[in-house]
Amino acid sequence: MVGPLMIDPRLDAITRRIAERSASSRQAYLSRIDEMRREGPQRGNLSCSNLAHAFAASEPEDKQSLKLTEAANIGIVTSYNDMLSAHQPLGAYPDIIKRAANSVGCTAQVAGGVPAMCDGVIQGTPAGELSLFSRDIIAAATAISLSHNMFDGALCLGVCDKILPGLLIGALSFGHLPVIFVPGGPMTSGLSNPEKAKVRQLFTEGKASREELLEAESAAYHGKGTCTFYGTANSNQMLMEVMGLHIPGAAFEPTGTVLRERLTEAAAQRVCKITALGREYIPLAEIVDEKSIVNAMVGLLATGGSTNHSIHWVTIARAAGIIIDWQDFSELSAITPLVSHIYPNGSADVNHFHAAGGSAYVIRTLLDSGLLHEDVNTNWGPGLRNYTLEPRLQDGILHHVEGAAESADLEVLRPATDPFDREGGLRLLEGNLGRSVIKVSAVAPEHRTVEAPARVFASQQAFQAAFEAGELNRDVIAVVRFQGPHANGMPELHKLTPYLGSLQDRGYRVALVTDGRMSGASGKIPAAIHVSPEALAGGPLARVRDGDVIRLDCESSELQALVPADEWRERKPVRNDAEARTYGLGLELFGFMRNAINEAEAGATVFNGN
Structure with a gap:
C-alpha cells in the first residue's frame, strides 16, 4: 500500500512549484484568517440590541443557547429553489439540520440564500451571458450571509455549475470557520445520455420533430436531483470528496433516500464537533491548501470532468492565496490516468459510476498509485484515506465502512494501474x-x-x-x-x-x-x-x-x-x-462586471485582488 510519503515524484514536483509560486499570497491569506480567528464569532460581543435582532425568530430553547454563547451556532447558506431539479431537495434541509444540531446541544440558523442558475435552462439565450457572473455574485452573497458573525461553523448547500464554486470562494473569506458542503444527490437514471444526444442531433438535421425532442429531453431530465451526466455539477461533487469537504460518500447518494437524510444529519453533527469551541477544530483554511487543490485537479482529470473547472478552480485557489494556471492542469493531466468512463466520455451515468465503486474507489486507486496527497486535512479528520470509506445504514443508523477495493464494472471504473487512458485528457x-x-x-x-x-x-x-x-x-x-x-x-x-x-x-x-x-x-x-x-x-x-x-x-x-x-x-x-446586448433579463445590471472581469486563465473573475 502506498503511504503519504510515497507520492509520485512528478506530482510532488508540481505541488512544490505551486507552493513556491504562491508563498507570499498564501501567507497573506493565512495572516488574514488568523486575525479573524483571534477575533472569533462576535455574538458574545454584540450589543443587546444587536443580539436580540439575531435570535428574535428563534425557538425559545435556541434563544437560551444563543444568549449563553457557549454552544456552537451553525450558519446555513443555501441555494434552494424549487424550479431547478438539483436544488429542489434542499428545501427540506434546514429543518433536518436544525434538529441534528439540537441533538448534539447546538443551534443552526439559515444565514442566507444564494442564487442558482441552471445552464440547462439558459444555454443559447441572452440569460446565458449572466451565468459565469453568477459565480462571483454567489461568492459575495455567501460572504454577506456569514458576515453577521453569529456563527462558529457553516454548512453550504449547493450542487451545480457556478453555485458550488461560488459558495466555496465566499466561504474561504471565512476560512477560520469549519465549513462542510452538503449536496442534494442525483436524480434516478432516465433516458440514457447517448440516446438523448442522438435525438438532439437528429433534430438539428431535421430528422426529428420538436415534440420528439421534448419527449426525449423530458425522459432524460425527469425528476428531482442533479442531472446524471458527468458535467460541471457532478464534477463539483467529485472534487468536494477528493478535497475532504463533504461527509465521506455524500456526493452521489441519490436524492430522497433515508441514507441521503442521514448524511445531511451527519454533516450538521460533524460541523458542530469541529468548531473552535471543541477539541477537534478543523477550519476551512487548513483544509484548502496547495495539496488539496492539486488533489482536486487530479480528481477532475482522472474522471474526465468539466472543462469549466479550469476556470473555477483557478479562482477558488486564488481565494485561498494559491496560484495555479493551465500549465499546471496540463502537466497533471499528463501523469493522471483516466479511470472512469461516464457520459460524455462513456455511456454510463453517475448512478452507474456510484454503483461501480464511485468516488471512494477513485480516491483509493489514485492514493494507492501515489497520485493523490494523502497527508491532508479533511472535515472527517487527518488523511484523505478517510474518503475511501462508504456510508451504510445499519438499523437506521449511519456507519462508514471500507469502500470497494475493486471496481464492480470495468466498463465504468478501472484501476489506475489499468486505466481507460494513460492521461487525464x-x-x-x-x-x-x-x-x-x-x-x-x-x-x-x-x-x-x-x-x-x-x-x-x-x-x-x-x-x-x-x-x-x-x-x-x-x-x-x-x-x-x-x-x-x-x-x-x-x-x-x-x-x-x-x-x-x-x-x-x-x-x-x-x-x-x-x-x-x-x-x-x-x-x-x-x-x-x-x-x-x-x-x-x-x-x-x-x-x-x-x-x-x-x-x-x-x-x-x-x-x-x-x-x-x-x-x-x-x-x-x-x-x-x-451589436452587443446590454439590457433585458437584467443584463444592464452587470456592465460593471464585464468591465472588471479578468482573463479566463486568471479565473474570469471580478475578484482580481485574490
Missing part, C-alpha cells in the same frame, strides 16, 4: 492564436488533429444559420469569437455541439476554436476553448479571417493559424461588429 494548446484548453478524453484519437480552413462567426446563431444553409458541408474549423468574459460574460456554447457532431458524422474534419466556454458536456468534437487573450481584448482570434488554414493538434499541443509570420504580424484585429 485536458491539455493546454499554444500558438499564434493564444493559449487555450482542450478536453480530449471523449475525442477519438483520429479526430485529435485537424487542419482545415477557418469559418469565422461572432455568435452561435450565425453558426447555426450557416449550418442550416448548407455552407459548412466541408472540412472546417469554426472560429466563434467575441465570446470571452469581457465581451459578453463568456456563455457556454453548448448549442454548437449537435451541429458539429453532425458534420463530423458526415465524414468531415471539424473542430471548434473559441474564446467562449463549452461546459462539462464537451464531447466528441475537438474544441479549443477559453482562448486567451480573448478577441475583444485584441487577442489573436480577432486577426483570423475566413479561409485561413488553422492547425489544431492535440498531440503537439499546437493551436496555430498557418499564415505567414510577416502577414500575421501586420494584420489588424477586427472589431466586434455584432
Whole structure:
C-alpha cells in the first residue's frame, strides 16, 4: 500500500512549484484568517440590541443557547429553489439540520440564500451571458450571509455549475470557520445520455420533430436531483470528496433516500464537533491548501470532468492565496490516468459510476498509485484515506465502512494501474492564436488533429444559420469569437455541439476554436476553448479571417493559424461588429462586471485582488 510519503515524484514536483509560486499570497491569506480567528464569532460581543435582532425568530430553547454563547451556532447558506431539479431537495434541509444540531446541544440558523442558475435552462439565450457572473455574485452573497458573525461553523448547500464554486470562494473569506458542503444527490437514471444526444442531433438535421425532442429531453431530465451526466455539477461533487469537504460518500447518494437524510444529519453533527469551541477544530483554511487543490485537479482529470473547472478552480485557489494556471492542469493531466468512463466520455451515468465503486474507489486507486496527497486535512479528520470509506445504514443508523477495493464494472471504473487512458485528457494548446484548453478524453484519437480552413462567426446563431444553409458541408474549423468574459460574460456554447457532431458524422474534419466556454458536456468534437487573450481584448482570434488554414493538434499541443509570420504580424484585429446586448433579463445590471472581469486563465473573475 502506498503511504503519504510515497507520492509520485512528478506530482510532488508540481505541488512544490505551486507552493513556491504562491508563498507570499498564501501567507497573506493565512495572516488574514488568523486575525479573524483571534477575533472569533462576535455574538458574545454584540450589543443587546444587536443580539436580540439575531435570535428574535428563534425557538425559545435556541434563544437560551444563543444568549449563553457557549454552544456552537451553525450558519446555513443555501441555494434552494424549487424550479431547478438539483436544488429542489434542499428545501427540506434546514429543518433536518436544525434538529441534528439540537441533538448534539447546538443551534443552526439559515444565514442566507444564494442564487442558482441552471445552464440547462439558459444555454443559447441572452440569460446565458449572466451565468459565469453568477459565480462571483454567489461568492459575495455567501460572504454577506456569514458576515453577521453569529456563527462558529457553516454548512453550504449547493450542487451545480457556478453555485458550488461560488459558495466555496465566499466561504474561504471565512476560512477560520469549519465549513462542510452538503449536496442534494442525483436524480434516478432516465433516458440514457447517448440516446438523448442522438435525438438532439437528429433534430438539428431535421430528422426529428420538436415534440420528439421534448419527449426525449423530458425522459432524460425527469425528476428531482442533479442531472446524471458527468458535467460541471457532478464534477463539483467529485472534487468536494477528493478535497475532504463533504461527509465521506455524500456526493452521489441519490436524492430522497433515508441514507441521503442521514448524511445531511451527519454533516450538521460533524460541523458542530469541529468548531473552535471543541477539541477537534478543523477550519476551512487548513483544509484548502496547495495539496488539496492539486488533489482536486487530479480528481477532475482522472474522471474526465468539466472543462469549466479550469476556470473555477483557478479562482477558488486564488481565494485561498494559491496560484495555479493551465500549465499546471496540463502537466497533471499528463501523469493522471483516466479511470472512469461516464457520459460524455462513456455511456454510463453517475448512478452507474456510484454503483461501480464511485468516488471512494477513485480516491483509493489514485492514493494507492501515489497520485493523490494523502497527508491532508479533511472535515472527517487527518488523511484523505478517510474518503475511501462508504456510508451504510445499519438499523437506521449511519456507519462508514471500507469502500470497494475493486471496481464492480470495468466498463465504468478501472484501476489506475489499468486505466481507460494513460492521461487525464485536458491539455493546454499554444500558438499564434493564444493559449487555450482542450478536453480530449471523449475525442477519438483520429479526430485529435485537424487542419482545415477557418469559418469565422461572432455568435452561435450565425453558426447555426450557416449550418442550416448548407455552407459548412466541408472540412472546417469554426472560429466563434467575441465570446470571452469581457465581451459578453463568456456563455457556454453548448448549442454548437449537435451541429458539429453532425458534420463530423458526415465524414468531415471539424473542430471548434473559441474564446467562449463549452461546459462539462464537451464531447466528441475537438474544441479549443477559453482562448486567451480573448478577441475583444485584441487577442489573436480577432486577426483570423475566413479561409485561413488553422492547425489544431492535440498531440503537439499546437493551436496555430498557418499564415505567414510577416502577414500575421501586420494584420489588424477586427472589431466586434455584432451589436452587443446590454439590457433585458437584467443584463444592464452587470456592465460593471464585464468591465472588471479578468482573463479566463486568471479565473474570469471580478475578484482580481485574490
